[in-house]
Amino acid sequence: MITSHTKEAKLNRSFSHAPLLTATEMRAAEQAAMAGGGVTGLDLMERAGAGVVAAALAEWPDLEEGAQRAVVLCGPGNNGGDGFVIARLLHARGWRVDVFLLGDAERLPPDARHNFLRWQEIGQVDPLTDDALDRFAGAEGVALVVDALFGTGLTRPFLDLGAVRGRLAAWQAAAQPRIVAVDVPSGLCSDSGRYLGHDDSAALDTAIKADLTVSFHSAKPGHYLAQGPEGCGKLVVCDIGLDRAEAPTWLAQAPLAGRLSKAGPSHKYAHGHAVVLSGPPGKGGAARLAARGALRVGAGLVTVGCPLRAVAEHAGRLDAIMVHGLDGTAGLAEMLEDMRYTGLCLGPGLGLGPATGELVRTALAARRGTVLDADALSRFQRDPAVLFGMLHEACVLTPHMGEFARLFPDLAEQLRAEATRGPAFSKVDACRAAAARAGCVVLLKGRDTVIAAPDGQVAIHAAAYERAAPWLATAGAGDVLAGMICGLLARGVDPLGAAVTAAWLHVEAARSYGPGLIAEDLPEALPRVFRGMGL
Ligand SMILES: NC(=O)C1=CN([C@@H]2O[C@H](COP(=O)(O)OP(=O)(O)OC[C@H]3O[C@@H](n4cnc5c(N)ncnc54)[C@H](OP(=O)(O)O)[C@@H]3O)[C@@H](O)[C@H]2O)[C@@H](O)CC1
Numbered sequence: 283m284i285t286s287h288t289k290e291a292k293l294n295r296s297f298s299h300a301p302l303l304t305a306t307e308m309r310a311a312e313q314a315a316m317a318g319g320g321v322t323g324l325d326l327m328e329r330a331g332a333g334v335v336a337a338a339l340a341e342w343p344d345l346e347e348g349a350q351r352a353v354v355l356c357g358p359g360n361n362g363g364d365g366f367v368i369a370r371l372l373h374a375r376g377w378r379v380d381v382f383l384l385g386d387a388e389r390l391p392p393d394a395r396h397n398f399l400r401w402q403e404i405g406q407v408d409p410l411t412d413d414a415l416d417r418f419a420g421a422e423g424v425a426l427v428v429d430a431l432f433g434t435g436l437t438r439p440f441l442d443l444g445a446v447r448g449r450l451a452a453w454q455a456a457a458q459p460r461i462v463a464v465d466v467p468s469g470l471c472s473d474s475g476r477y478l479g480h481d482d483s484a485a486l487d488t489a490i491k492a493d494l495t496v497s498f499h500s501a502k503p504g505h506y507l508a509q510g511p512e513g514c515g516k517l518v519v520c521d522i523g524l525d526r527a528e529a530p531t532w533l534a535q536a537p538l539a540g541r542l543s544k545a546g547p548s549h550k551y552a553h554g555h556a557v558v559l560s561g562p563p564g565k566g567g568a569a570r571l572a573a574r575g576a577l578r579v580g581a582g583l584v585t586v587g588c589p590l591r592a593v594a595e596h597a598g599r600l601d602a603i604m605v606h607g608l609d610g611t612a613g614l615a616e617m618l619e620d621m622r623y624t625g626l627c628l629g630p631g632l633g634l635g636p637a638t639g640e641l642v643r644t645a646l647a648a649r650r651g652t653v654l655d656a657d658a659l660s661r662f663q664r665d666p667a668v669l670f671g672m673l674h675e676a677c678v679l680t681p682h683m684g685e686f687a688r689l690f691p692d693l694a695e696q697l698r699a700e701a702t703r704g705p706a707f708s709k710v711d712a713c714r715a716a717a718a719r720a721g722c723v724v725l726l727k728g729r730d731t732v733i734a735a736p737d738g739q740v741a742i743h744a745a746a747y748e749r750a751a752p753w754l755a756t757a758g759a760g761d762v763l764a765g766m767i768c769g770l771l772a773r774g775v776d777p778l779g780a781a782v783t784a785a786w787l788h789v790e791a792a793r794s795y796g797p798g799l800i801a802e803d804l805p806e807a808l809p810r811v812f813r814g815m816g817l
């Protein structure tokens with residue numbers, strides 16, 4: 283029996299979310315719309331091109347001033363087709379437009395070819411070569427470059443075109459025209475956010491980086507994962523008239539305030555009692571950070587459970603949070619006979635010795651909402667299957683990439699391997715597989731935090747674009763996150779909801795506090811976040 287879910291209603295997906303479509307899912311949405319007869323591929327391409335022009339002019343209103351010049355780089359597929367539409371629409375606004383094609387015009391797919399031919403009635407198309415780009419490197423007055431080389435159809439590295447790509451990157455640095463990418467910056471895999479054929483850390487030096495990326499119908503996972511945000515610059519999604527589709531992968535957005543409210547007649551026990559286990563004396567800071575996170579996120583009561591010899595240290599540092607000295611695993615088992623303890627957090631500062639393994643076993647046998655983090659994960663490095671055998675559906679694992687690699691070495695290896703084919707293996711793929719294997723929710727940390735449930739649902743929570751908070755990468759921030767998830771589990775929120783909600787609140791707290799933040803500030807920033815949500 284799982285007892286953590288009884289106090290507050292299960293509100294699965296009670297936060298706003300937007301589906302993120304893979305290349306395959308996007309193609310299926312397009313096919314379904316066309317099969318319905320209401321729209322043709324040419325209609326969609328026209329809307330896509332018009333959307334890019336509108337978004338670029340909205341982003342840079344000054345582009346409309348004076349005689350303007352654009353360079354449109356078209357690729358061999360439908361992304362290139364969008365480029366020909368954009369060229370035509372800019373020309374119709376009085377722009378001087380130079381169009382280049384990478385590939386063979388005879389082999390363009392039908393809709394792209396149709397728009398290529400329409401453009402040819404207006405202007406010429408030059409092959410995209412090094413020489414052609416050289417001519418523009420010093421060209422006066424090119425205000426806008428449209429990157430319509432590759433979109434969701436990127437199947438292999440852009441490396442065979444390395445010279446062109448390098449020239450583009452150099453041009454971007456030297457001449458600094460604004461670059462708008464159609465759907466994705468070319469070379470970036472829209473499923474994974476990885477630049478194909480590039481070692482991840484070096485990718486951005488030679489990649490085409492856009493100032494603005496305009497995607498269609500729905501954002502793609504690659505806009506938020508890995509190098510996606512740096513590559514895209516800014517992201518705008520334009521409606522091309524397709525029906526909204528649900529997808530198993532979605533972008534985590536603000537939780538609904540109702541789920542976090544303490545409104546109504548209630549007492550502290552109505553909001554659960556969270557227990558954070560601590561390690562030996564001198565190592566208790568991480569557990570205290572987690573406990574503070576659990577309390578601030580709204581657990582009615584929070585207790586730090588610690589070895590007897592650590593009681594004095596915690597008692598000297600904690601007031602609203604209670605301290606409970608435990609005599610080993612037997613003490614924990616005895617404590618958890620009290621069913622009013624509804625959420626558990628194990629890992630931060632717990633230590634890597636055998637005692638940690640035994641505490642985890644005892645905690646999991648009590649079948650409460652349980653967060654396992656840090657040492658509680660690393661302890662099982664030698665035999666992750668032992669851990670997986672004990673986990674249950676009310677658990678949430680919160681590894682960072684290093685801890686993830688200890689429990690799921692094969693998945694981490696696939697993520698580390700160079701991406702040579704599109705769509706590339708992504709953090710979403712890795713986390714989804716991990717959750718299925720563990721049989722519980724897995725939250726894989728990072729700027730692009732990915733949260734997967736065993737049923738295949740995956741949320742991406744990205745601290746990117748307008749929600750960037752790079753100062754959150756500070757010691758102890760992860761401990762606070764684990765505590766916040768524990769607090770929400772203690773309150774009865776379902777594991778996926780707790781992980782997604784905490785990830786959002788965690789970044790929001792960091793953004794509300796701003797640069798200079800340290801982990802201690804995170805729980806203290808939560809009240810302002812809640813006030814901002816109208817709680
Ligand atoms: N779906 C929709 O609803 C809508 C889609 N729209 C637009 O269509 C775009 C998707 O179009 P797409 O499928 O034709 O793919 P795209 O990215 O143009 O490239 C495919 C071509 O590139 C080639 N190729 C791949 N990698 C390569 C490499 N490294 N080096 C060289 N060649 C390479 C590949 O060749 P192949 O792998 O087959 O040999 C193929 O020829 C999408 O991003 C959006 O902009 C909009 O119009 C609105 C509605």
Ligand SMILES: Nc1ncnc2c1ncn2[C@@H]1O[C@H](COP(=O)(O)OP(=O)(O)O)[C@@H](O)[C@H]1O
Pocket residue numbers: 682727728729731745750751752753754755756757758759760761762763788
């Ligand atoms: N660039 C970044 N932008 C936003 N959040 C980040 C960034 N890098 C890391 N984080 C977040 O900071 C936290 C770090 O946690 P973790 O790696 O466990 O560190 P610690 O063990 O020191 O607490 C995670 O929640 C992670 O998602």
Ligand SMILES: [K+]
Pocket residue numbers: 361429430431432433463464465466467468
């Ligand atoms: K592109």
